[in-house]
Amino acid sequence: MSSEYVVKMDNISKEFSGNKVLKNVSLQVKPGEIHALMGENGAGKSTLMNILFGMPAIWNTGGYEGTIEIDGKPVKIDSPQKAMECGIGMVHQEFMLIPGFTATENIKLGREVTTPTVASAILGKSLEELDRRTMAKDARRAMDTIGLGIDENTMVGGLPVGYMQFIEIAREIDKTGMKLLIFDEPTAVLTESEAERLLRTMKVIAGKGIAIIFITHRIDEVIEVADSITILRDGTFIDRLETKDTTAAKIAEMMIGRKVEKLVDNAGGDRKLDKDDIILKLRDYHVDMPGETVRGVDLDVIRGEILGIGGLAGQGKIGIPNGIQGLYETSGTIEFDGERIDPEKLGDALSKHMVFVSEDRKGVGLLLEESIEQNIIFTATQVENKFMKKVGFFTQYDAAAAKKHAEDMIKELDIRCVGPEQLVGSLSGGNQQKVCLARALTLAPKLLVVSEPTRGIDIGAKKLVLELLVKLNRENGMTIIVVSSELNELRSLSDRIAIVSDGKISGILKPEDSDADFGLAMSGVKVGGADNGEA
C-alpha cells in the first residue's frame, strides 16, 4: 500500500501580505473517512481548503509553504481544474447552480457529453452535439447514488434549497475518479430534517470509499458523523483526534481555549451599574437579514455597561444592530430609554441618540470618496441640522464650524491624516474606523452600538480602538454594545457577553466563564451563566 491517506497536507503555512494565517498546519484524511475540520471563524479552515482546492486567491497572493500528497504522491495543485483532476471536489456553500437549467444540465455543467458530427470534425470540438440521453443517464445514476428521487428533467429553479445542495453533491459524485469531497458548512442553509438527510448521505458517500472533509461548527453534527477531527485555532494546528475518544465539551474547549488579555479591571472603578436601569429592551425581536437572520431575541442592556454580543458568523449576531438601525425588516419590540423605536422609520434610532457603527465599514460606514470632514459631520447634518446655517431660503453648509469640529475630533481620537480634507478612502483601516467612531460621537449617543470594531485592522490599531471604547464607557458613562466574532476581544472589555446561535441568544456569560461554556454556547447548546449578570 503506497499510502494510508488519500490526502496528506504537511506543515502548510500561508501568508496574506505579511499576515500569517496558517502556521505549520497538517491534515490527513483516510479513504472512506469523514473527517471534520473545526475551528472558529478566522481559524484558517477556509484558507486551508482553498489551498487544497488550488483557488486563484491563494496563488495570486504568493502561494503557500508545505507539501500536499495525494495517494502518497506529492502534487502541486495550482488551479481548481488541477484539483478536480486529482479527484478533489468541493460542495460550495453558495450554490453554483443555474436555476433555469434542468437537474441534468446542472449536474453535467461544463462536462457535457457530446458526440462528434460533420461540422465539429471540420470546425472544432466545441460544435459537437450534446448527447442528452447519456447526460440524463449519468445524472440519474449520480442522483440515485445519494438517494435523490427527483426527476432529472426538473428545473432546478423551483426546488427547495435542500435539494439544490444535493444536486451540487450529485454533480461532484458524477465526476470520474472522485476521491475526496469537501463540504464547506453544508448544513448552514438547511432545515433540521434536510441536514439530517445530508449527514446520512455523507455516510453513504463515504461508504463508497470517497473521503470527506466536513467543515462545520456544529459540534453535535461532528459527533454524529465524523470519524476523526482536526481542530485549528488562530491558524495553528491544535490536535487531530478520533471522534470516539472525545466529547463535545472537549472539542469546544480546544476550539476556543486561549489566554484572554484583560483591557479593563472589571471590579475597579467607581462605576455602579443598576441592573434594573435598562436602556435597551428587545422582546421577541426578529430580523430578516440574509445570512444573519435573527429569530426571536429577548435582551436587556443595562445603562452604563459594555455588553458584548458574540457568536459564529452567520448565526445572527450582526443582524441585531442592523435591524435596530432599520436596514433590514424586523418584527418584535425595541424599547430604548423608555421609548419605542420604529425601525420602519428610517433614522428613528439615530434621532433618539442610539448610534450604530457598521461592520461593513467600506460599504455602509463611510463615503470613501469624500473627505474626513464630510464623513464626520454628515450624519449630524442630516439628523440634527448641525453644521448648517440659514442663508435666506436656503440652508447652507457651515464649512467653518464643520472644519473646526473635524479637527477637534481628529485630535481627540488621534486620527492619523494629512488634514480634514483628506479622502477617507486613502486612510488605513484603523483610522477609517476612528472616523466612523468620530461620526457616531458627533451625535452624542446615549447608546453606542459598534459592530465588528476590529475587523480588517492591524493588531496595533485594534488595541487602540478597543481602548477608546473602554475610555468612552468609563469616562463618559456611555453605554456600549460591541458585536464581534472575536470572542477574545469581547472577553477583554465586556461586562457581560451574550452569545448568539441560530438567531437566538444561547447564553449570557461573564467574561471569566470557562472556554468550554463559551464553546458550547457558540455551538448552540443552551448554557446557564450570568443571565442578568452582576457586573
Added chain:
Amino acid sequence: MEKLKDSLKRVNLPRLIIILFFLFIVLLAYVNDINVNSYIGSTIKYWGMWGILVLAMVPSIKCGIGPNFGISLGIVCGLLGSLLAIEFGITDMFNAIIPGLGPWAAIIFAMISSAFFAWFVGVAYGKILNSVKGSEMTVTTYIGYSFIYLMCIVWFRAPFTNSEIKWPIGASGVRNSLSMDSSFGGVLNDFLGFSLGGEGGVYIPTGLVIFFLLCCLVIFLYFRSKSGMAMTAAGSNPSFARANGIDVDKMRIKGIAISTVLGAIGIVVYTQGFGILQAYTAPLQMGFQCVAAILIGGATTSKAKISHVIIGTFLFQGLLMFTPPVSNKLLAGTDISDTMRQIIQNGVILYALTKAKGGSSNEE
C-alpha cells in the same frame, strides 16, 4: 514610475484629446484666415444655450441614476411651456402694459409653466426609474425616445389656435418649426449684449451667460444644502445613506425631477437663443449631446461637478462651431462637422461606459 502611471491613469483621456483637438482646429482656423472672432462669439452663444441642458445631468448623476438620457422629457415640457406662452399671446399682452416687458413676461411664463409640468413628469419618471434600478441608462434612453414620438402625435393634433403655431393650412397642430421673433426670441441673448473689441469683435450675449451661470450657482448652492448633501450621499453610497436615515428612493426621485425641470428651463433658454422653436423629432438626439458634453468636461457616469458642465459644454460646442468653416476650407466645400459630432459624441459616451464600474445589473 508608479506615480507617473498613476497620474496618467487619473488624466481624463477623452477630455485631453478633445482639448488638443480643439486647439488644433482653432489653430487651423486662425492659419486659414477664418474669422475666429465670430466663431468664438457663436461658441459662447451656444455654450450659454446648451449650458442649462447639460447642467441637468448633474442632479441625475449625483443622485445615483447616472446621465439622464431621458432629458427629452424635460425638453418636451419646456417646448410645451413655450408654446403655451405663444398661444396665450403673453408677449403682446404685457407689451400693451409696458412696451418691452412682453418678451420677459413670456419667457418667465414659459419657464415657470414648463418647470411646473416638468416637476410632475419628473416625479413620475423617477418612480419608474426606481423600479428599474441597475438598468437606468437603457430605460431612460428608450423612455425618452418613445416620449418624443408620443408628443409628436400630440403636437400634430394639439388644439392650438394661435396662427403663429398652427400649420398655415389646417385647423390645429404645431408647425415643424416656428419663429420666436414675436414672442421671446433672443431676449436673454440681447440683454446687455455687447461686442468685445468693437466692431467685428467677439459678441458677448451677457444676459444669456449671466442666466446660465446663475443656474449653475443655484445648483451649486443646492448641493451644499442639507437636501443636496443627502442626495449626493444617496447617489455615491446608498447603503450609507440608508444607515443615516435618508430615503434613497425619494432622493432619486427628487434628483431626476430637478434634472427634468432643468431640462425644461434649458430648452426654453435654448429656444430663445436659437430663435426658432423646433418641436417634433428635433430633440431626439439632444439627450446624447448633453451626456457627451458633461462627459467631455470630465464627469463619469457616477460623478459630476458644475465645473464639468461649464468646461465640457464649452469644449464640445467650440469644437462644433469651428469644424464647419475649417472643413469647408480644407475639404472643398464639405461640412464634416455633423459626422464628427456623431463620432465624438458617441465615442465619448462609449468610453465612459467602459470606465463605469459595476455593470452588475445582470448578476444575481
Added chain:
Amino acid sequence: MKNNTEKKISFGSYAKNVLFKNKVIILFTVLCIGCIAASNTSLNYIASEVFSRFGRNACLVLALIIPCLAGLGMNFGIVVGAIAAQIAIFFVVHWGFTGIGGFMLCALFATPMAILFGWLLGILFNKTKGSEMITGLVLGFFADGVYRLFTLYIIGGLIPYDDPNLLDRGFGLRNAFDLSDSIKYALDDISFVTVFRILMLFIIVVQLINIVFGSKKNMTVDKKESMGKIIASAIGLVLSFVLMAVPGISAMIGGTRLILSDTLRIAMIVYLLSLVIRKFALKRDITKDKLVKTAVLTAAVLALSYIPAIRDILKSVSISACTYAVICLFCFFNNWILDTKLGQDMRTVGQNRIVAGSAGINVDKIRITATCISTVLAAWGQLIYLQNLGTFNTVQQQSNVGLYAVAALLVGGASVQKANNRQAIIGVVLFHTLFVVAPLAATQIIGDSAISEYIRMFICYGVIAVSLAMHAWKKKDKKVVKKTAGDEENTDAVKSVIWP
C-alpha cells in the same frame, strides 16, 4: 358540483396563464386586426406586403437570438453587421459582379468583416458587462458616424473608388445606391426546384462525408441510415427532373416566385412525407396518434385554403423560395448551435456568468463568439434585405436595423433574456403587419398619413421601453421570490413528494 367548479377554476387559471404568457402577442394581434379593419384596404395587398417584408426582415431578427441567450440582451450592435454588408456591396458592385455570383461574393466579403466587427463589439461588451444594451445602442450611433466618414469622405478619397456613377463631387458616395443592375433579386429569383436540388445534393454530400470519415473521427455513424438518406435524396433529385418535364408543374416550381397556395401544398406534402419516412424508414418514435392528428390537420388546412377569401389571398401572394429557404436555414442554424456544446456554454453564460466561470467555461470568449455569430448573421440578413429592396440609402440604410429588429423580436413575446425562433417569426409578422397597416389606418381615421410615421416610431420605441422596464422590474421581483423560496417552512410539503 364542487368538483365541477374546481375544475372550472383550474381551467380558468390555466387560460389566464396562457393569456398572460402571451399577453404581448395578443395585444399586438388585436392591434393589427383593429388596424386592418380600420385601414379599409384589401387583404390581398396587405398579405403580399407582409410576406415580402417578412422575407426581407426575418433574418435580421433571427440574428438577435443567440446573443440574447448568451446574456447580452438585445443586440442593438447588429448595426455593425449591416455596415459590413454594405461595405461589401460597395466593392462587389464596383468590380462589376452581378447576379447570384455577385451576391455570394458579397456574402464572402462581408463575413470576415463582420467577424472582425463582431469581435471588436464583443470585446466592448465584455468591458461593459451589465450595460450591453445601452453600449450596443451607442456603438450603433458611433459606428454610424465612422461609416459615414468612410462613405462620404474616405471612399474615392483615400481609398480609390473610381466609379463616376456613384461618386459625388469627386469623392464620397452618392446618397442612393442602386442595385438593380447588380444583385437585386439575386437570391429571390432562384427557383424552388433549384433550392430543392441544392438541398438534396447537400444531404448527399454530408452523408457521404459521414460514411467516409465517420469511422476515422470517432463519429458514431449509422451507415444504413446514411445510405438510406443518400438514396432518398437521389430519388428526390431524379424526381425533380421528372417533374420539371411536366408542363404545369414546371411552371409552378420552376419560376422565380412560388405562389403561396402552391407553397402551402408543397409544404404539406413534404411534411407528411418526412413524417412517414421518419416513422417507417427510420423507425423513429412517432405515435399513430400524431400521424392521424397531422393528417387531419393537413386536410383541414387544405380545406381552409379553398375558402374563397383565403384562396384569393393564397393565389395572389407569391414568395421567393430561396429567401424563405434561407430563413428556415437561419432557424435551423440557431437551433443546431444551441444543441452543441458551444450553445450549451452560451446558455450557461447567459444564465449566470459566475457559475459558468466556475464550471470552467471561458465566459469572455463565449460572449465574443456569440457576438460574432450575431454580427455575421446580421450581415447576411442585411444582404438579403438589400437584394430584395434593390436600392439603398448609402449613409443611413443601416441606422434603424437594430431598432426594427429588436422591436420585432420583442413584439413576438421575447424578453431581454429569453428569445427563440418562434418568437422571432411571430414578431416579424405582427410588427410588419402593423408597419403596413398603421399608416393606412391612420390615413383612414385621421385623414392624414403624415402622423403614421410618428405612430410607427412610437410603437417601436414604446415596445422596447416597456419591455426593458418590465424586464428590470421582473428581475427585482425574482429576487424576492428567491428569498421566500429559501424559507424553510414552505419546503416541507414538497419534501414528502420528492424523497423516495
